[in-house]
Amino acid sequence: MDDSPRTVPPAAADIGVDPLSQGDLEIETYRVVRSDGSFAAERVPDLDNEAFRDFYRWMLLQRIYDERATKLQRRGRLGTIASGHGQEASIIGSGYALSRDDWIFPYGREAGALLLHGLSMRDLLLYWRGIEDASRMEGANVFGMAISIGSHIPLATGKAWGLELDGEDAIAFANLGDGATSTGAFHEGLNFAGVLGVPAVFFCQNNQYAISLPFDEQTNAETVAQKALAYGVDGIRVDGNDVLAVYNAVSTARERALEGAPVLVEAVTYRRSAHTTSDDPTRYRSGDEVDEWEERDPLARYRSFLEQTGRWDAIDEDAIREEVEAEFDEAVDAADAVEERGVEELFAYLHEEMPPELERQLEELRDLLEERPDTYEFIEQRPKG
Amino acid sequence: MNATIIDAINDALHAEMRNDDRTLVFGQDVAESGGVFRATDGLLAAFGSDRVLDTPLSEIAIVGSAVGLATHGFRPIAEIQFSGFLPPAFDQLVTNASRIRWRTRGELTAPMVVRTPYGAGVRALEHHSESLEGAYGHVPGLTVAIPSTPHDAKGMLISAIRDPDPVLFMEPKHVYRSLREDIPEGAYTEPLGEAAIRREGEDVTVVSWGAMMHKTLEAVDNLDGVDAEVIDLRTISPLDRETVTESVRKTGRCVVVHEAAKTGGFAGELVATINDEVLLYLEAPIERVTGFDIPVPLLSMEDYYVPHPPRIEEAITKTVSY
Numbered sequence: 014m015d016d017s018p019r020t021v022p023p024a025a026a027d028i029g030v031d032p033l034s035q036g037d038l039e040i041e042t043y044r045v046v047r048s049d050g051s052f053a054a055e056r057v058p059d060l061d062n063e064a065f066r067d068f069y070r071w072m073l074l075q076r077i078y079d080e081r082a083t084k085l086q087r088r089g090r091l092g093t094i095a096s097g098h099g100q101e102a103s104i105i106g107s108g109y110a111l112s113r114d115d116w117i118f119p120y121g122r123e124a125g126a127l128l129l130h131g132l133s134m135r136d137l138l139l140y141w142r143g144i145e146d147a148s149r150m151e152g153a154n155v156f157g158m159a160i161s162i163g164s165h166i167p168l169a170t171g172k173a174w175g176l177e178l179d180g181e182d183a184i185a186f187a188n189l190g191d192g193a194t195s196t197g198a199f200h201e202g203l204n205f206a207g208v209l210g211v212p213a214v215f216f217c218q219n220n221q222y223a224i225s226l227p228f229d230e231q232t233n234a235e236t237v238a239q240k241a242l243a244y245g246v247d248g249i250r251v252d253g254n255d256v257l258a259v260y261n262a263v264s265t266a267r268e269r270a271l272e273g274a275p276v277l278v279e280a281v282t283y284r285r286s287a288h289t290t291s292d293d294p295t296r297y298r299s300g301d302e303v304d305e306w307e308e309r310d311p312l313a314r315y316r317s318f319l320e321q322t323g324r325w326d327a328i329d330e331d332a333i334r335e336e337v338e339a340e341f342d343e344a345v346d347a348a349d350a351v352e353e354r355g356v357e358e359l360f361a362y363l364h365e366e367m368p369p370e371l372e373r374q375l376e377e378l379r380d381l382l383e384e385r386p387d388t389y390e391f392i393e394q395r396p397k398g
Numbered sequence: 399m400n401a402t403i404i405d406a407i408n409d410a411l412h413a414e415m416r417n418d419d420r421t422l423v424f425g426q427d428v429a430e431s432g433g434v435f436r437a438t439d440g441l442l443a444a445f446g447s448d449r450v451l452d453t454p455l456s457e458i459a460i461v462g463s464a465v466g467l468a469t470h471g472f473r474p475i476a477e478i479q480f481s482g483f484l485p486p487a488f489d490q491l492v493t494n495a496s497r498i499r500w501r502t503r504g505e506l507t508a509p510m511v512v513r514t515p516y517g518a519g520v521r522a523l524e525h526h527s528e529s530l531e532g533a534y535g536h537v538p539g540l541t542v543a544i545p546s547t548p549h550d551a552k553g554m555l556i557s558a559i560r561d562p563d564p565v566l567f568m569e570p571k572h573v574y575r576s577l578r579e580d581i582p583e584g585a586y587t588e589p590l591g592e593a594a595i596r597r598e599g600e601d602v603t604v605v606s607w608g609a610m611m612h613k614t615l616e617a618v619d620n621l622d623g624v625d626a627e628v629i630d631l632r633t634i635s636p637l638d639r640e641t642v643t644e645s646v647r648k649t650g651r652c653v654v655v656h657e658a659a660k661t662g663g664f665a666g667e668l669v670a671t672i673n674d675e676v677l678l679y680l681e682a683p684i685e686r687v688t689g690f691d692i693p694v695p696l697l698s699m700e701d702y703y704v705p706h707p708p709r710i711e712e713a714i715t716k717t718v719s720y
Contacts, residue, residue: 092696092697093521093522142697142698143521143695143696143697145695145699158524160524161482161483161525162455162483163455192454193455195454195455195456196456196457197458198486223426223455224426224431224434225427225452226452226454230452231455232454291434292434296431296432297430297431354698354699356699356702358699359695359702359703360690360692363691370661370691371691374660374691375690378690378702381708381712385709387708388706388708388709391701391706391707393701
């Protein structure tokens with residue numbers, strides 16, 4: 014046997030193999046209102062003035078909610094929170110395009126979209142206080158928050174499958190960030206959605222960072238939208254700071270999904286605040302970059318559109334602000350009023366009926382708290398709403 | 399140097415990166431920002447971007463590529479930001495890392511470390527507080543190490559990096575910064591697979607590890623008239639059976655304290671080991687003080703889940719007075 018090393022000659026250039034590569038795809042970023050405020054009139058959605066006011070109202074609500082929730086967190090009255098600051102157009106433009114029958118799979122930053130969908134602000138605050146009850150998401154078709162990034166994507170596929178099997182006129186709508194697109198769950202969830210042809214929209218708010226990692230290090234792909242093709246689903250890339258563009262894109266995606274073509278939408282935006290209240294972004298990105306994106310502020314851009322089309326005069330910003338602040342105050346009061354919970358809450362709901370061993374463990378805890386009240390010295394945060 | 403656990407880990411990483419140029423550190427947010435707990439702070443500046451890398455948000459790729467690198471003669475030190483995000487990569491630990499030596503009959507090996515902070519008590523969001531060491535300890539071929547002090551954190555991490563096989567290095571994040579002690583400068587090792595006796599005693603053996611070690615010591619301090627022997631297990635797998643059984647042979651009584659849920663938790667393995675080897679020396683049933691059989695609650699009630707000194711004291715008292 015000849016065991017001399019085999020040399021491999023370099024492949025010749027002219028043998029006709031032409032690999033697909035990044036430059037082959039040209040992907041348009043869909044816009045209605047450009048960053049300079051000019052807009053494509055034919056793309057402006059056909060909505061009444063109330064709706065145009067609503068977009069502004071809800072974006073402002075998102076902004077105020079994030080500011081005030083962050084302040085509450087700083088005062089120790091909320092746990093770690095993730096802000097949607099800078100992403101208001103993506104959050105509200107998408108939320109506004111959904112029917113209340115659709116199911117939202119939230120990823121944490123989309124307060125405004127969840128409130129639009131019928132969730133109470135009180136419950137949203139309770140969730141960030143670490144109160145399990147809030148995860149019921151009462152009164153709204155909203156799943157639990159996907160804190161484990163990407164883990165919800167296959168769930169959305171399954172939910173959409175169920176909606177389709179039952180012939181319901183609704184979609185599953187998953188919010189995700191750019192980081193989630195690197196998970197195995199994203200890959201498997203999208204691929205399967207494509208195979209099944211289920212009514213699902215995967216809405217990636219590409220805010221350029223997964224904690225410290227910039228998008229160009231998250232993936233060597235130039236866009237998220239192009240990944241859709243590999244999974245056999247439709248893809249849309251949209252300017253995520255243009256609320257009307259996001260609304261149009263998600264409305265279109267929703268229609269496509271209902272026809273049996275799942276869609277991956279990439280909204281290109283920017284996370285202007287920290288990843289969460291536990292993060293310090295000055296460690297990994299420049300202030301100049303943040304300033305640059307501040308100039309592309311979604312509220313300012315939309316306001317410029319409203320002004321140009323004569324809609325702004327009918328909008329009383331101060332009144333909206335006042336109304337939203339009052340709503341937030343009320344939500345905080347309602348959250349504060351939630352009664353203290355008992356330790357049985359910890360053990361409830363794990364099983365339909367509590368197994369005897371859990372009953373026993375619950376009793377053990379109750380006995381301990383009674384016999385050793387000094388245990389409370391180690392319990393810093395009482396189970397209060 | 400006077401160090402916290404996080405300082406000690408950072409120091410160990412610096413020391414081994416200097417000692418062995420085949421080591422690499424990678425994971426989410428470990429390079430540019432120095433890690434969410436700052437465990438890898440300064441490594442990028444000291445060793446450059448070829449050896450210290452931020453990865454995409456891909457636990458499977460982080461652990462799987464560590465196996466591949468390791469089989470090629472590198473010494474990867476991967477970080478999984480929170481152990482609650484390790485489950486996707488459990489597949490890589492079970493399917494590849496733990497058995498690569500066995501299935502290739504020694505042709506390929508995976509000398510690699512996966513570092514991950516675990517445990518409750520830091521008011522984090524859901525999936526940031528788990529203690530699944532029992533599940534990982536159940537995987538044959540995987541070493542599972544849990545230091546509880548700055549001295550051990552450094553010495554055991556260096557041992558883990560030099561180990562010829564994969565080590566899951568679980569760091570008790572609740573005590574990352576709450577303890578300080580003087581530790582030696584430069585590289586030193588603490589053995590894996592060897593428990594440490596934190597306190598010698600005659601009346602009862604109390605076994606614990608990680609953040610619970612300190613609650614256990616506090617409980618023992620509070621108990622007058624009980625001469626407890628306290629064992630810091632330090633390594634879940636391989637289990638140091640000898641130190642535990644020798645101690646129980648002497649005391650005849652045992653309490654195991656861990657934060658993980660009770661059913662299927664590692665305390666069960668310790669009880670079985672004691673029964674196997676020193677059953678007839680027991681003078682009382684072995685007590686387990688553990689988390690409850692529920693997910694770790696969200697932050698408002700997580701303190702109810704974690705065993706605290708009063709609960710540990712009750713168990714010790716019950717065992718001693720049996």
